[in-house]
Amino acid sequence: xxxxxxxxxxxxxxxxxxxxxxxxxxxxxxxxxxxxxxxxxxxxxxxxxxxxxxxxxxxxxxxxxxxxxxxxxxxxxxxxxxxxxxxxxxxxxxxxxxxxxxxxxxxxxxxxxxxxxxxxxxxxxxxxxxxxxxxxxxxxxxxxxxxxxxxxxxxxxxxxxxxxxxxxxxxxxxxxxxxxxxxxxxxxxxxxxxxxxxxxxxxxxxxxxxxxxxxxxxxxxxxxxxxxxxxxxxxxxxxxxxxxxxxxxxxxxxxxxxxxxxxxxxxxxxxxxxxxxxxxxx
Amino acid sequence: xxxxxxxxxxxxxxxxxxxxxxxxxxxxxxxxxxxxxxxxxxxxxxxxxxxxxxxxxxxxxxxxxxxxxxxxxxxxxxxxxxxxxxxxxxxxxxxxxxxxxxxxxxxxxxxxxxxxxxxxxxxxxxxxxxxxxxxxxxxxxxxxxxxxxxxxxxxxxxxxxxxxxxxxxxxxxxxxxxxxxxxxxxxxxxxxxxxxxxxxxxxxxxxxxxxxxxxxxxxxxxxxxxxxxxxxxxxxxxxxxxxxxxxxxxxxxxxxxxxxxxxxxxxxxxxxxxxxxxxxxx
Numbered sequence: 001x002x003x004x005x006x007x008x009x010x011x012x013x014x015x016x017x018x019x020x021x022x023x024x025x026x027x028x029x030x031x032x033x034x035x036x037x038x039x040x041x042x043x044x045x046x047x048x049x050x051x052x053x054x055x056x057x058x059x060x061x062x063x064x065x066x067x068x069x070x071x072x073x074x075x076x077x078x079x080x081x082x083x084x085x086x087x088x089x090x091x092x093x094x095x096x097x098x099x100x101x102x103x104x105x106x107x108x109x110x111x112x113x114x115x116x117x118x119x120x121x122x123x124x125x126x127x128x129x130x131x132x133x134x135x136x137x138x139x140x141x142x143x144x145x146x147x148x149x150x151x152x153x154x155x156x157x158x159x160x161x162x163x164x165x166x167x168x169x170x171x172x173x174x175x176x177x178x179x180x181x182x183x184x185x186x187x188x189x190x191x192x193x194x195x196x197x198x199x200x201x202x203x204x205x206x207x208x209x210x211x212x213x214x215x216x217x218x219x220x221x222x223x224x225x226x227x228x229x230x231x232x233x234x235x236x237x238x239x240x241x242x243x244x245x246x247x248x249x250x251x252x253x254x255x256x257x258x259x260x261x262x263x264x265x266x267x268x269x270x271x272x273x274x275x276x277x278x279x280x281x282x
Numbered sequence: 283x284x285x286x287x288x289x290x291x292x293x294x295x296x297x298x299x300x301x302x303x304x305x306x307x308x309x310x311x312x313x314x315x316x317x318x319x320x321x322x323x324x325x326x327x328x329x330x331x332x333x334x335x336x337x338x339x340x341x342x343x344x345x346x347x348x349x350x351x352x353x354x355x356x357x358x359x360x361x362x363x364x365x366x367x368x369x370x371x372x373x374x375x376x377x378x379x380x381x382x383x384x385x386x387x388x389x390x391x392x393x394x395x396x397x398x399x400x401x402x403x404x405x406x407x408x409x410x411x412x413x414x415x416x417x418x419x420x421x422x423x424x425x426x427x428x429x430x431x432x433x434x435x436x437x438x439x440x441x442x443x444x445x446x447x448x449x450x451x452x453x454x455x456x457x458x459x460x461x462x463x464x465x466x467x468x469x470x471x472x473x474x475x476x477x478x479x480x481x482x483x484x485x486x487x488x489x490x491x492x493x494x495x496x497x498x499x500x501x502x503x504x505x506x507x508x509x510x511x512x513x514x515x516x517x518x519x520x521x522x523x524x525x526x527x528x529x530x531x532x533x534x535x536x537x538x539x540x541x542x543x544x545x546x547x548x549x550x551x552x553x554x555x556x557x558x559x560x561x562x563x564x
Contacts (some may be wrong), residue, residue, distance in 0.1 A: 011507065011538040013548050067349045070547070225293065254293075262294040265352070 389437025
């Protein structure tokens with residue numbers, strides 16, 4: 001498990017916003033994450049929502065910009081926001097490209113050298129981080145939900161679909177739903193996973209949902225003024241895949257909203273309530 | 283009046299979050315500010331709340347970190363968040379010190395050379411910016427409130443006290459209430475205003491409130507874990523000055539909260555409601 005280093009802890013909405021660092025076995029290096037503990041966590045173990053951020057982001061981005069803590073404090077929901085990749089890996093080519101490498105881990109376990117040593121965000125988010133959270137924070141690890149934005153939406157959907165029973169609820173903002181078919185995925189997957197596209201399907205929500213449905217309705221919000229909508233996001237592909245697979249999906253399209261955290265902040269409360277209902281808080 | 287350049291406009295909580303730039307006569311250079319227009323502003327002129335940020339901040343800080351737009355959208359309140367000083371003045375010594383110069387304008391009109399050419403934030407915030415806002419945005423300029431944090435709390439209190447009738451409501455988070463008596467003010471005021479401390483009193487809330495009370499209750503929130511509390515903020519001095527002057531003051535002290543925007547985000551809704559009530563929205 002290892003030790004946990006507290007970077008900072010500050011009072012927020014009657015609870016505690018903290019930033020932490022630890023040595024990750026999965027990622028073979030130091031990792032940072034943020035945890036918001038609502039006031040209720042001072043008295044009992046609370047359900048937990050993991051929020052996965054998108055390309056270029058860190059553990060600070062959604063923590064500062066999503067505005068999720070206010071309602072989390074009312075509901076009694078712990079929020080965990082990890083970084084988007086390992087950092088300081090020293091691998092040639094791991095920095096300097098916002099679409100690949102550090103800041104762009106795609107929430108998968110890389111299988112190709114040299115990435116497979118550090119870029120194991122799936123094992124980190126699904127196994128190592130929750131064990132650490134359960135050991136150090138007042139959470140009920142049996143009551144977990146997962147949410148994400150863009151690349152983090154891809155992470156939330158694929159990790160929830162690949163790990164039945166691990167998450168009680170899943171939602172996403174403007175997720176990458178078909179990475180095998182869009183430029184972001186077709187750039188990152190060959191380097192992380194190799195050229196065999198059969199391996200990519202294990203990390204593609206549109207493919208995964210045809211194999212294994214999620215037990216509950218998936219909530220997705222998408223802005224119609226999102227500059228990445230047509231080339232990278234293509235929510236209609238997931239809509240179709242869910243329809244064919246019999247997967248309940250609530251896909252909401254919002255006129256005028258773009259890909260930014262202003263969009264997330266506008267609808268984060270709906271997502272928190274979606275998770276809170278599945279986690280027994282409503 | 284001059285022209286207004288739109289830097290960005292993005293949908294947020296059914297309204298519009300914008301960033302703008304213009305040439306300021308008062309500050310003799312380009313100035314930036316942020317405006318949030320709630321959904322109601324698409325149909326009618328709305329009351330407006332000015333939020334003044336603290337040392338080191340820009341027009342982006344409170345816009346991104348305070349979380350004020352959610353409730354402003356419900357209430358129908360326009361939010362205007364200016365920068366904290368002129369920028370790019372080229373004056374020797376205007377940059378490189380977080381407590382003085384750029385990012386530290388103290389919301390006054392400097393009288394001493396070389397600062398008096400550009401550092402005229404009082405005229406900017408009280409006169410020039412509201413005229414610009416009234417001309418370009420759907421606001422009812424007769425219905426204005428003012429709020430601020432730390433140095434911006436000093437700005438809100440002093441500008442409201444110095445300009446009777448201009449603001450219907452005033453509030454502050456962790457304000458500098460007695461700059462003449464604390465290190466931040468005693469460092470900045472001699473350079474902006476000269477060595478005659480009689481001139482400083484015109485920019486010191488504790489002095490001003492003894493001359494001219496504000497028509498309404500002043501709301502102040504202060505965190506008790508604020509690292510600047512004892513040396514720089516000293517809210518007890520303003521509490522005493524208000525008591526002696528018969529000025530209604532609601533000073534709330536909050537255990538465990540520090541000087542950060544996490545503190546502001548925790549209580550911003552109370553401030554919005556304070557202003558909304560005075561502005562006829564509640």
